[in-house]
Amino acid sequence: MERENMFMNETNNFLLPYSMAMQNEQHGTSQQLQDCFLNPIWDNSVDQNDAFESALSSMVSSPVTSNANASGDNIVLKELIGRLGSINNSCEVSPHSYMNGKNSTNNSCYSTPLNSPPKLNLAMMDHQIRGNLGSLPFPRSHLNVHASLGPMETEPGFAERAARYSCFGNNGLNDINGHQRMNVEETKDVLSLQEEKSSLSDQNPGGKYVMNGKNDGNLRKRKSVPKGKGKNVPLTTSSEEANAAAEKNELSAKRSKTDDNENGKDGELKGDKNGSENGNNKENKSDQKPSEPLKDYIHVRARRGQATDAHSLAERVRREKISQRMKFLQDLVPGCNKVTGKAVMLDEIINYVQSLQRQVEFLSMKLATINPQMDVDIEALLSSKDMLQARGSLPSGPYSSDNLVSAFPFHFQCQQVPNEAEMPLLPRLMDATTGRSQSMEVPFGHYNEAATQASSVWGDDLQSVVFGQNETHNFESLITTEAQMKAEQ
Amino acid sequence: MQNNSLRKKEFMGKWLKGLQKYNSSSKDMNFLERKKAIKITSDIAMASTRKAGTFWSQALLANASNDDSNKTILEHMLGTNSKIVERASTTLLGLANNNSKKIRSKKILKKSCMAKRVKRIDSHVGLACCVIAKKLMKKRTQVLKNLVPGGKYLKKDSLIRETLDYIASLRVQVDVMRSLAYATEHLHCQQSLVVKPQ
Numbered sequence: 001m002e003r004e005n006m007f008m009n010e011t012n013n014f015l016l017p018y019s020m021a022m023q024n025e026q027h028g029t030s031q032q033l034q035d036c037f038l039n040p041i042w043d044n045s046v047d048q049n050d051a052f053e054s055a056l057s058s059m060v061s062s063p064v065t066s067n068a069n070a071s072g073d074n075i076v077l078k079e080l081i082g083r084l085g086s087i088n089n090s091c092e093v094s095p096h097s098y099m100n101g102k103n104s105t106n107n108s109c110y111s112t113p114l115n116s117p118p119k120l121n122l123a124m125m126d127h128q129i130r131g132n133l134g135s136l137p138f139p140r141s142h143l144n145v146h147a148s149l150g151p152m153e154t155e156p157g158f159a160e161r162a163a164r165y166s167c168f169g170n171n172g173l174n175d176i177n178g179h180q181r182m183n184v185e186e187t188k189d190v191l192s193l194q195e196e197k198s199s200l201s202d203q204n205p206g207g208k209y210v211m212n213g214k215n216d217g218n219l220r221k222r223k224s225v226p227k228g229k230g231k232n233v234p235l236t237t238s239s240e241e242a243n244a245a246a247e248k249n250e251l252s253a254k255r256s257k258t259d260d261n262e263n264g265k266d267g268e269l270k271g272d273k274n275g276s277e278n279g280n281n282k283e284n285k286s287d288q289k290p291s292e293p294l295k296d297y298i299h300v301r302a303r304r305g306q307a308t309d310a311h312s313l314a315e316r317v318r319r320e321k322i323s324q325r326m327k328f329l330q331d332l333v334p335g336c337n338k339v340t341g342k343a344v345m346l347d348e349i350i351n352y353v354q355s356l357q358r359q360v361e362f363l364s365m366k367l368a369t370i371n372p373q374m375d376v377d378i379e380a381l382l383s384s385k386d387m388l389q390a391r392g393s394l395p396s397g398p399y400s401s402d403n404l405v406s407a408f409p410f411h412f413q414c415q416q417v418p419n420e421a422e423m424p425l426l427p428r429l430m431d432a433t434t435g436r437s438q439s440m441e442v443p444f445g446h447y448n449e450a451a452t453q454a455s456s457v458w459g460d461d462l463q464s465v466v467f468g469q470n471e472t473h474n475f476e477s478l479i480t481t482e483a484q485m486k487a488e489q
Numbered sequence: 490m491q492n493n494s495l496r497k498k499e500f501m502g503k504w505l506k507g508l509q510k511y512n513s514s515s516k517d518m519n520f521l522e523r524k525k526a527i528k529i530t531s532d533i534a535m536a537s538t539r540k541a542g543t544f545w546s547q548a549l550l551a552n553a554s555n556d557d558s559n560k561t562i563l564e565h566m567l568g569t570n571s572k573i574v575e576r577a578s579t580t581l582l583g584l585a586n587n588n589s590k591k592i593r594s595k596k597i598l599k600k601s602c603m604a605k606r607v608k609r610i611d612s613h614v615g616l617a618c619c620v621i622a623k624k625l626m627k628k629r630t631q632v633l634k635n636l637v638p639g640g641k642y643l644k645k646d647s648l649i650r651e652t653l654d655y656i657a658s659l660r661v662q663v664d665v666m667r668s669l670a671y672a673t674e675h676l677h678c679q680q681s682l683v684v685k686p687q
Contacts, residue, residue: 363666
């Protein structure tokens with residue numbers, strides 16, 4: 001018995017638009033004020049969001065919640081999506097709760113065939129549905145639901161998300177196409193009815209409940225006829241006019257039916273409460289489900305024309321990560337700033353890593369030659385002034401990011417010129433150059449000797465160093481410039 | 490920069506510790522042995538400065554621990570952190586086992602797809618350049634994987650992250666080594682300067 005009552009309630013709620021239309025004539029704007037639904041400017045997106053959100057919250061929690069949420073669009077969106085998901089999920093779980101506008105109306109269509117109005121329309125259905133499908137998701141400023149859905153539609157990610165959640169809700173329902181269509185028809189009728197009224201008086205408490213069914217209808221439509229949105233844009237106005245025309249014919253019949261259904265109105269509030277409680281319970285359970293996919297979808301937004309399935313989204317995230325890190329690498333690796341193209345950049349990076357590794361090799365080799373007996377008197381070294389000096393020069397860094405990797409010897413030039421420690425510069429420079437040019441074939445003592453020789457002479461006379469050293473003749477110009485610089489100082 | 494100098498100091502301390510240990514353990518070494526010892530100690534020091542948090546450092550430690558002669562140094566240098574090495578080597582082994590299968594199956598797949606691919610390239614000329622670019626990238630990532638220690642077992646995004654880290658610490662290593670080389674050299678120079686007038 002209760003169950004039947006529920007059905008009655010549901011069908012009532014679903015048929016409410018028709019009764020609502022009549023109510024509107026009676027109640028006028030007073031009800032709007034009561035429900036905080038007065039939104040004179042429907043194009044204002046925030047207002048619409050609020051309206052929609054409040055409507056949703058009234059569905060979910062209690063019928064008399066205020067729409068005082070002045071939260072940002074994003075929050076509204078998130079909540080909305082979560083609720084949509086939960087609603088649809090709860091559709092799956094409990095087909096008889098009040099929340100399941102669509103689902104339950106399907107059932108009610110079974111149980112109370114009298115209450116299914118759109119059978120009249122079945123003949124012209126196919127064509128018109130298409131048209132309506134196109135028209136529904138678009139922002140109609142004077143429609144409550146559609147106006148509020150409008151801004152959502154413009155959000156690029158919303159469509160896919162909604163489609164996803166409609167999948168949740170639609171599981172196992174695809175076989176009842178006929179009833180879906182009927183419901184589509186119903187919502188269409190609602191649409192055209194409200195358009196006929198085309199006033200602000202669309203919003204009475206019934207309007208909120210209707211939205212549930214409408215929402216589901218929208219989602220379902222998107223699922224069942226995904227192309228409709230893009231295709232039927234030009235068709236909308238004409239089809240709606242046709243609807244309006246058809247609607248007028250049906251109006252009288254429907255009014256009688258809705259009169260019948262108004263009897264069940266008293267039980268509506270109770271049913272609503274039950275339903276909301278059910279919904280809350282279900283929400284707790286079902287919230288866990290949609291929260292997992294939500295994480296991905298909120299951060300990743302597919303642009304127009306991009307694929308929206310999970311795999312390609314994940315792939316896109318991965319690629320973004322890679323490119324971001326590549327940018328970091330670009331900053332880190334000198335000479336990579338001007339390079340465009342990943343392959344070239346990777347080349348640079350590889351070169352850099354290789355050069356660094358080679359430097360490590362070379363330096364370890366050098367250290368091995370310098371300390372033939374391995375017992376580095378480290379304490380002396382650490383305490384020595386030179387060490388500190390060398391350390392002091394470290395932060396300036398040999399890789400001041402503009403230096404080319406390949407021009408290895410010239411690091412020293414670039415780096416050392418501004419440095420104060422010019423006295424030990426030459427041996428170091430020579431070491432580097434000779435070590436690189438003569439690599440392994442030369443006995444390692446050789447450049448050591450050269451270095452010591454050079455440094456010994458260095459203190460006495462610059463010119464003798466420049467011209468006296470055979471090893472350095474490759475870098476004569478370099479050294480002379482340095483000499484000049486020193487002279488200037 | 491502050492962080493960098495801190496890292497340098499840490500690396501320096503560890504490396505010198507390792508060198509001393511090496512020095513005390515074996516007296517007579519030829520040039521190559523010495524070089525190898527220096528390199529390994531510096532590598533280990535570098536890896537241990539990263540606290541084995543990154544993959545390349547783990548791979549370095551694991552590779553170093555494969556050699557028996559290095560084990561004592563490793564234990565000495567890492568001290569209490571010797572467990573890290575075990576963990577690193579085990580993870581590396583596990584990854585190696587996992588990936589060898591994958592690679593093999595990938596190779597088979599490649600071979601089987603080869604014929605199809607060639608046809609596709611012929612039919613779509615526009616796709617050809619895309620395929621070539623992909624190939625170039627693949628080659629380079631392969632090279633990079635060989636360069637970065639433990640890179641063979643990494644995916645591309647994590648490989649780049651590891652490369653970033655590795656480059657940073659390589660720079661630290663090179664800086665410190667260079668400064669040390671320079672300092673010792675300068676010490677020699679001074680000694681020779683002092684010696685010469687006599």
